[in-house]
Amino acid sequence: MRPLRHTVPLGVGETPASFASRTAALNGLPAREFCLDFRTTFQKVVDGDPVAIAVVAAKGGVPAASLAEHAFIRGEKHRYVHRGEELIRGGLRRQAIAVCPHCLAEDIATSQSRPSLAPFGRAIWQIAAIKTCAVHGIALSIAVRDRTPSKLHDFAHHVAGVVPDLDRLVAVAVERPVSGLEAYVTGRLNADAGPQLLDQLPLYVAIGACELFGAVATLGRTPDLKRLTDEQWHAAGGAGFEIFASGEAGVADFLEGLRKSYPYSGAATEGAQAIFGRIYQALEYGPEDPGYDGVRDLVGDFIRTRFPVGPGDVVFGKPVERRILHSVRTLSAETGLHPKRLRKLLRVAGRLPADADGLADGNCLFDAERGSQDAREAAPATLSVRKAGEYLNAPRVQRDMLYRTGLIVPPRSFRHRMRSLSRTPRQDRRKCTSGERASCRQVRYSDNPVSGPIGPRYTPAPVAAGSPPDHF
Numbered sequence: 001m002r003p004l005r006h007t008v009p010l011g012v013g014e015t016p017a018s019f020a021s022r023t024a025a026l027n028g029l030p031a032r033e034f035c036l037d038f039r040t041t042f043q044k045v046v047d048g049d050p051v052a053i054a055v056v057a058a059k060g061g062v063p064a065a066s067l068a069e070h071a072f073i074r075g076e077k078h079r080y081v082h083r084g085e086e087l088i089r090g091g092l093r094r095q096a097i098a099v100c101p102h103c104l105a106e107d108i109a110t111s112q113s114r115p116s117l118a119p120f121g122r123a124i125w126q127i128a129a130i131k132t133c134a135v136h137g138i139a140l141s142i143a144v145r146d147r148t149p150s151k152l153h154d155f156a157h158h159v160a161g162v163v164p165d166l167d168r169l170v171a172v173a174v175e176r177p178v179s180g181l182e183a184y185v186t187g188r189l190n191a192d193a194g195p196q197l198l199d200q201l202p203l204y205v206a207i208g209a210c211e212l213f214g215a216v217a218t219l220g221r222t223p224d225l226k227r228l229t230d231e232q233w234h235a236a237g238g239a240g241f242e243i244f245a246s247g248e249a250g251v252a253d254f255l256e257g258l259r260k261s262y263p264y265s266g267a268a269t270e271g272a273q274a275i276f277g278r279i280y281q282a283l284e285y286g287p288e289d290p291g292y293d294g295v296r297d298l299v300g301d302f303i304r305t306r307f308p309v310g311p312g313d314v315v316f317g318k319p320v321e322r323r324i325l326h327s328v329r330t331l332s333a334e335t336g337l338h339p340k341r342l343r344k345l346l347r348v349a350g351r352l353p354a355d356a357d358g359l360a361d362g363n364c365l366f367d368a369e370r371g372s373q374d375a376r377e378a379a380p381a382t383l384s385v386r387k388a389g390e391y392l393n394a395p396r397v398q399r400d401m402l403y404r405t406g407l408i409v410p411p412r413s414f415r416h417r418m419r420s421l422s423r424t425p426r427q428d429r430r431k432c433t434s435g436e437r438a439s440c441r442q443v444r445y446s447d448n449p450v451s452g453p454i455g456p457r458y459t460p461a462p463v464a465a466g467s468p469p470d471h472f
């Protein structure tokens with residue numbers, strides 16, 4: 001197949017569609033008619049069909065491999081492969097044509113072609129996440145929004161309408177540095193290595209994850225993602241890239257920040273959806289795309305290890321197999337023990353975090369296995385003073401007398417810690433040793449003086465007079 005007499009030079013990074021469109025315009029035809037003349041279709045060129053690209057390359061006098069280099073090859077379900085990377089239609093500009101006015105002006109200044117045919121469409125401008133020209137450091141302009149199907153992707157047709165307005169577009173161009181995400185996407189398309197965490201995700205997922213996390217980082221937990229401006233997406237992409245560039249630890253730090261800064265209700269009953277907002281919703285309720293499984297695993301692992309979830313809970317479609325953390329709330333629900341009593345038991349056992357007093361029941365977390373064991377051991381063997389009175393069938397006055405005379409006593413571990421705490425200077429206080437704890441578990445309360453022993457015999461030590469505590 002011989003080349004046409006009139007051809008245009010292939011631009012650096014130019015799409016096959018742009019090249020076909022300019023060649024057609026030079027020969028006086030719209031791109032679609034031009035392609036039909038050579039028994040192919042413009043849509044096939046747009047979709048990266050190798051046969052159609054070979055035809056256009058032959059007529060345009062350029063190597064087919066060079067023309068195919070910046071094609072967007074359409075696959076199944078609105079997916080595309082571009083320079084070996086996976087993209088989706090939602091991440092590409094179709095009706096909108098974004099240009100850098102400075103690049104267009106330079107194309108015209110350095111070309112022998114007519115001003116309307118010199119500018120060429122860079123493939124990188126078709127990727128929606130790219131919003132800044134890396135060459136000139138200015139925001140790309142959306143030059144055209146045209147939904148006319150017969151004109152879609154016909155770059156030369158559209159840019160011919162932009163050229164007369166080019167001086168104004170150059171004058172109003174907004175200077176802006178390239179964001180981390182934009183630099184990453186550009187580099188990845190040139191086979192540069194980036195942060196490992198992002199490189200192991202499909203490119204469209206890496207972009208989507210950065211923008212999603214970044215939108216929450218810059219705009220709060222529940223931004224209206226359908227109404228974000230280009231400027232806001234640009235900032236979001238940059239912020240999200242910084243999070244992912246720090247690897248799994250960076251993502252965990254960010255999620256931990258959201259967890260800690262959440263304005264919890266009194267009981268802290270809120271779960272991951274409230275705390276992570278759009279991040280959780282997009283991963284849980286968004287399209288079922290296995291490409292996002294890597295991101296779901298990242299957030300899911302955080303939830304499984306930092307939230308009080310256990311068997312019966314489902315995180316992003318995966319049942320939780322093993323409980324790692326309990327909260328006072330979840331263990332109370334599981335054991336039926338009153339949260340206040342549970343807190344005291346766990347505090348005595350040294351299970352609670354240092355800031356437990358300032359944490360709501362749902363947020364007061366501890367090792368699930370050890371906490372459950374403490375609760376199991378304590379539950380059958382200890383009663384509140386009030387319950388002990390009921391158990392002994394003793395009216396309140398007699399019950400208090402029994403307490404003051406030491407016949408109803410707190411568990412030894414509790415008294416042991418309280419006594420040692422009161423005697424020891426604060427800086428010297430320590431937790432009980434495992435041996436001490438083991439011995440404390442032997443005896444929980446005194447004999448029942450009315451109906452016989454109900455536990456191992458224990459001779460109570462004198463207890464200070466006064467009102468008994470409500471719970472042990």
Ligand SMILES: [Zn+2]
Pocket residue numbers: 100101102103133134135136137
């Ligand atoms: Zn530029």
